[in-house]
Amino acid sequence: MEKNRRWWALVAVALGTFMTYLDNNVVNVALPSIQRDLGLSLEGLEWIASAYVLVFAGLLLAGGRIADVLGQRGAFYAGLAVFTLASVAAGLAQSQEMLIGARAVQGIGAALLTPASLALLTSLFPDPRERGTAIGIWGGVGALALAFGPLTGGWLSEHASWGWIFLINAPIGVATFALAAWSIPEGQRGAARGLDLPGVLSSSLALFALTYGLIEGESQGWTSASILGAFALALVAAVAFVVIEARSANPMIDLAVFRLRVFSGGLLAMGLWAFGVFGIYFYTAIYMQNVLGFSPTAAGAAFVPMALVMAVMATVAPRLEIRFGAGRTVAAALALMAASVAGISSYGEGTSYLDLLPWFLVYGVGGGLLVPLNNVIVGTLPQSRAGIASGMLNVSREVFGLLGITILGAILTNRSNAATGTELHRYLAGYQFSLVVAAVLVAVGVPIALWALRSVRPATEETEERVPELV
Numbered sequence: 001m002e003k004n005r006r007w008w009a010l011v012a013v014a015l016g017t018f019m020t021y022l023d024n025n026v027v028n029v030a031l032p033s034i035q036r037d038l039g040l041s042l043e044g045l046e047w048i049a050s051a052y053v054l055v056f057a058g059l060l061l062a063g064g065r066i067a068d069v070l071g072q073r074g075a076f077y078a079g080l081a082v083f084t085l086a087s088v089a090a091g092l093a094q095s096q097e098m099l100i101g102a103r104a105v106q107g108i109g110a111a112l113l114t115p116a117s118l119a120l121l122t123s124l125f126p127d128p129r130e131r132g133t134a135i136g137i138w139g140g141v142g143a144l145a146l147a148f149g150p151l152t153g154g155w156l157s158e159h160a161s162w163g164w165i166f167l168i169n170a171p172i173g174v175a176t177f178a179l180a181a182w183s184i185p186e187g188q189r190g191a192a193r194g195l196d197l198p199g200v201l202s203s204s205l206a207l208f209a210l211t212y213g214l215i216e217g218e219s220q221g222w223t224s225a226s227i228l229g230a231f232a233l234a235l236v237a238a239v240a241f242v243v244i245e246a247r248s249a250n251p252m253i254d255l256a257v258f259r260l261r262v263f264s265g266g267l268l269a270m271g272l273w274a275f276g277v278f279g280i281y282f283y284t285a286i287y288m289q290n291v292l293g294f295s296p297t298a299a300g301a302a303f304v305p306m307a308l309v310m311a312v313m314a315t316v317a318p319r320l321e322i323r324f325g326a327g328r329t330v331a332a333a334l335a336l337m338a339a340s341v342a343g344i345s346s347y348g349e350g351t352s353y354l355d356l357l358p359w360f361l362v363y364g365v366g367g368g369l370l371v372p373l374n375n376v377i378v379g380t381l382p383q384s385r386a387g388i389a390s391g392m393l394n395v396s397r398e399v400f401g402l403l404g405i406t407i408l409g410a411i412l413t414n415r416s417n418a419a420t421g422t423e424l425h426r427y428l429a430g431y432q433f434s435l436v437v438a439a440v441l442v443a444v445g446v447p448i449a450l451w452a453l454r455s456v457r458p459a460t461e462e463t464e465e466r467v468p469e470l471v
Contacts (some may be wrong), residue, residue, distance in 0.1 A: 005183045006124050009136050012180035013117045013124075014141040016080050016216020019169050019176070020110040021145035022152065023052060023087070025281070026165050027103075030157035034099070039160065044096040051100050051214045055107025056114075057398040058208035062200045064115035064391025065252045069195055072119045072387060073184055077177070079113025082106075084173030100284035102166075103126055114394055118378055119386035120184065131373055132318035139371030140311035144362075146281065146305065151300035158297060196252040198244045203252070206237035207395065214402040218409060251390055257381060263389075266377040269330060270393060271400030272445035273370055276438050278401035282410060286342060287431055291424065292351060302353060306364040313368020321372040327453035330373050331446045336366030338443035345435035348428045373449075375457055408434040 027034075027049055035045050083106055090102035121138060125131035143320035156164045167450045213230035220227050242262040281303065288302060321329045340363035347355055374393065381389040413435040416430030 005185075007134075007348075008179060008183035009124050010121065010137060011119055012176050012183055013076070014138050015172060015176040016076065016113050016177070017117045017138060018141050018145045019083060019087075019172055020056075020114050021142050023083075023110070023166075024056075025050075025146065025149035026153040030153045030162045030165050031160040031400040033157040038094070038099065040096050044100065046219065047100050048096075048103055051103040052107045052110070053398070053402070054208065054211050054215060055104045055212045056110045057395065057402070058204050059108060059111035060115060060199060060395045060398065061203045061207065061252070061388065062115075063111040063390045064119075064388040065200055066112060067116040067119050067387030067390075068252075068385060069394055072116045072123060073186070075116035075387070076110050076120060076184070078118060078179065078181070079109045079111070080173060080177055083109025083113055083342040084169055084177075085108065085109075087166045087169035087173065091163040091165075091170075093163075115387050116429045118374060118393070122383060122386045123380055124184070128161040128379075129318075129322070130374065131379075133315070133323065136315045136318045136371050136376045139374060140314035140368070143310035143314060144307050146277070146303075146307060148304065149300070149301070151297065151304060154295070154297035154300045196245075196248060196250060199241060199248060199252040202237050202241040202244055206234050206241055207399075209234035209237060209358055210399065211402060214399075214406050215408060215459040222410075230402060253392070254385075260380055260455060261452050262376060263380040265448055266373055266380070267392060267396045269334065269445045269449045269452065270370075270373055270377065272442055272448070273334065273337065273367075273373075274397040275404035275407075276341055276376060276442035277367065277405040282405050283412065283431060283434065288353075291349060291428065291431075292353075302356075303360070305357065306360040306367075309361050309364030310367040313365050314415075315368075317369045317371045318375075320369065323471055325453070326372055326376050326456040327450050329369055330376075330449040333366045333369035333373075334442055334445040334449060335374070336369070337363050338439045338446070340366065341435050341442060342439035345432045345439065348431040348432065376453060404438065408438055 025467070031045055034040065034048060040048070063075065086102050086105035086109055090106065093102055094098035118135070118138070121134050122131060125134045134400070153165050156162065156168070162262065208350055211229045213227050213234065216230075217227045242255065243254050245253055285299045285303075288299045294302065317329060317333075323331075339360045343359040344356060377393050378386055378389045392396075412427075412430035412434040414430070416426045416432045419426040419429035421429075
């Protein structure tokens, strides 16, 4: 393959990732407009947001296995096609049922596309240093999607039509498909043998049930029969998955990889990051609207400087990793983000955006520095398992992110109910305390990163044959 085409392939992969990340949060600020136009029930409104996350998280491991078996290029194309067509269906939806169904199908496309995207980069860029740069750029694009999602959703719903938050994916998807067809070389069939159907089914059932419980727990009650049943089903399916994988001649995940300190510690560090980042985006956006009086569009725009800094730092981070090592780089990232969340927690009423902006920028620096962790986690496993490694990484991010929203929400509510004073004062007491908890949990990742990643060598060395240390 011509070398210059690899970088165009990176653009295609990054655009595909951008679409899926954008749709993870673009819909939230448009929900009031959707409810008015379609006359939705409250339950239907919740499922427009939840259907995508539920299917996406539930099928991530299955998507990673498909990429390893059928080939990363094919999985990427299939996911891109499904996601783009489902986006058109969502944008043209005229009923609650059609929109929820289209969102679920979007989740299927994203679950195929996302693991294949990161796995493709490991094969397109075999040189470790180039791969680090490529993953830095890929991570920067993902950071932009996190911030531009609320901004895009708010602006389109206010000035155009809510349908365009989905229809905008159509031209992006077509352009991405054309660019990928030209730049990504014909790939061989995946090296992994067989889908390991029992493993795929049990892992998907466990993730579906866990995600459902986390999404619906607040509305249905954490002690309700349906939620307790969902968590029990998740536990049973997870145990079944472990038993199946331990006995399988060709498992989708070799359970021995969890004894690798870099892999298990890296996944935990990534999860702690997701816990914090989902919490800060979700609850700080609510704080800016309910307490500071921001419009939905203004609240979305407030995160753009953070995302721009994160995107720039993501491209710089691989060089810092070469200089200081993965452990210290990731630890510094988590420390900066923990300090930022703690700083934001000190603000209440009468706060201006300029008061919050320095802490947002600090968070952006930390978020960008965390990007090398993607390369470290996926690089721990052989290329034939890159899809499932990417799937595991994304599962860690999605599940811990949902845990962040769920646990911080419960803490916020309980703390608010225990406080005295006006409704606003009680809300702020819960909001500020929940961010302190988030800061502590993100800070826990600092020693974990220093311990787990201490043996990871800089990307300039020949790292392909490294054998990570056991836990």
